[in-house]
Structure formats: C-alpha cells, structure tokens
Amino acid sequence: MHRTRAMEEAGFTLIEMVLVILLVGFIAAVVIPRFPRHPKAGLAARRLVSDIRYAKELSMRLQTMSGVYFISSTEYRVFQNNDINTAAKDPHTGTDFVVTLDGQLSGVTITQGLSGSTLKFNSLGTPLDGADTPLAAAATITVTDGAIPQTVTIEPNTGRVTGS
Numbered sequence: 001m002h003r004t005r006a007m008e009e010a011g012f013t014l015i016e017m018v019l020v021i022l023l024v025g026f027i028a029a030v031v032i033p034r035f036p037r038h039p040k041a042g043l044a045a046r047r048l049v050s051d052i053r054y055a056k057e058l059s060m061r062l063q064t065m066s067g068v069y070f071i072s073s074t075e076y077r078v079f080q081n082n083d084i085n086t087a088a089k090d091p092h093t094g095t096d097f098v099v100t101l102d103g104q105l106s107g108v109t110i111t112q113g114l115s116g117s118t119l120k121f122n123s124l125g126t127p128l129d130g131a132d133t134p135l136a137a138a139a140t141i142t143v144t145d146g147a148i149p150q151t152v153t154i155e156p157n158t159g160r161v162t163g164s
Contacts, residue, residue, distance in 0.1 A: 044101055044108040045143040045150035049163040051078055051099065052119065052152070056159050058088060059121040067120035067128075073109040074101040084118055084130075112141040119154060127159040 052068055055078050059066035065082035078097035080088040087096035101108045112119075116130020119139065127135045135156040143150045151164045 039148070040105055040108045040145040041143050041148065041150045044105050044110070044145075045152055045163045047099065047105075048076075048110070048141065048143060048152050049161050051076075051097075052154065052161045054078065054091075055080075055088075055119075056121045056125050056127075056161070059123055060125045063123040065120050065122055065128075065132075067118060070110060070112055070114070070117040071098075073111065075099065076110065082120070084116075108143060108145045110141060110143055112139075114139060114141075121159055125159045127154050127156065 055066045055068050058078075058080055062080060064080055066078070066080040066088065067084075068076055068078055069084040070076045076099050077084070077087045078090075078099075079086060087098050089095070090097040101110070114129055115133070118130035120128040120130070120132065122128060127139065129135060129139075135154065137156060139154040139156075141152040141154075143152065153162050153164070154160070155162075
C-alpha cells in the first residue's frame with residue numbers, strides 16, 4: 001500500500017506531546033498553590049452556624065434558655081439553663097461544649113456586637129441578646145482569617161441562622 005504525504009503528517013509527534021505536558025504542568029504548578037485548600041474562615045463560620053443551630057435546638061428540646069457565649073475573639077461556649085458560665089455537653093464527645101479556634105483554625109477571629117457577648121434562645125427558639133431582650137434586627141457575626149471574611153446572620157423572631 002502506498003502512503004501519501006497527508007497520512008505521514010497526521011497526529012502529534014512525541015516532542016509536541018511532551019511540550020504540551022510540560023506546559024500544563026508548569027501552569028498547574030503556578031496556579032494551584034494560589035487556591036486555598038481549606039479557607040479557614042469558611043470552616044469556622046460553618047462550625048459556628050452549626051453550633052448556634054444546636055443551641056437553638058437544645059433550648060427548644062429542653063424548654064430552657066440556651067445559647068452561645070463568646071468568651072473571646074477565638075473562643076466560645078454553648079450553654080444551657082441560662083447559665084453562660086457552664087458549658088453544655090458536646091453531643092459528639094460528651095465533654096464541655098467549648099470551641100477554641102486553634103490548630104487547623106489558628107488565626108481565625110470572631111467579631112460580634114451582641115449585648116454581653118451572648119446570643120440566647122428561649123424555649124420557642126426566639127433569639128435574645130445577653131439582656132434577654134428579643135433581637136430587634138438581624139444579628140451579624142463576622143468570622144475572618146485575614147482574607148475573605150465570612151458572615152453568620154441570626155434573624156430576629158424566627159432565629160434562622162445562615163452563613164455566607
């Protein structure tokens with residue numbers, strides 16, 4: 001069988017393939033490290049949303065005042081029975097429900113403007129401030145790691161908790 005010139009030039013040469021692979025590898029080596037593997041503020045904000053929802057559920061289930069007390073910008077406690085100084089029990093570990101932002105979440109801080117640094121829920125799940133006054137407007141808590149801040153919002157009346 002006779003080969004034509006078009007048949008000999010079809011496809012890629014080994015050199016072309018190696019150059020493409022090297023170019024893709026170089027681009028990946030430059031671009032991938034720029035993407036954070038686990039944005040710390042996002043992880044901490046999702047954890048905070050979950051813990052606030054747990055405090056709300058705890059208050060409705062036990063028919064008592066429960067909530068979250070912000071000890072500092074890197075530590076908070078979930079409490080029950082309207083006692084901010086005594087932590088509730090963590091349902092996963094059975095230990096005191098105190099969250100400290102260290103280890104994987106090192107460098108993350110929480111900023112909140114709640115009265116008494118406290119967010120409470122009554123037995124109906126209505127959110128209250130530290131003075132036991134129902135929230136007049138949505139409460140906003142900011143979680144940041146120095147990069148992109150994340151916001152946790154607690155709606156008045158319903159106590160709906162969302163994160164962005």
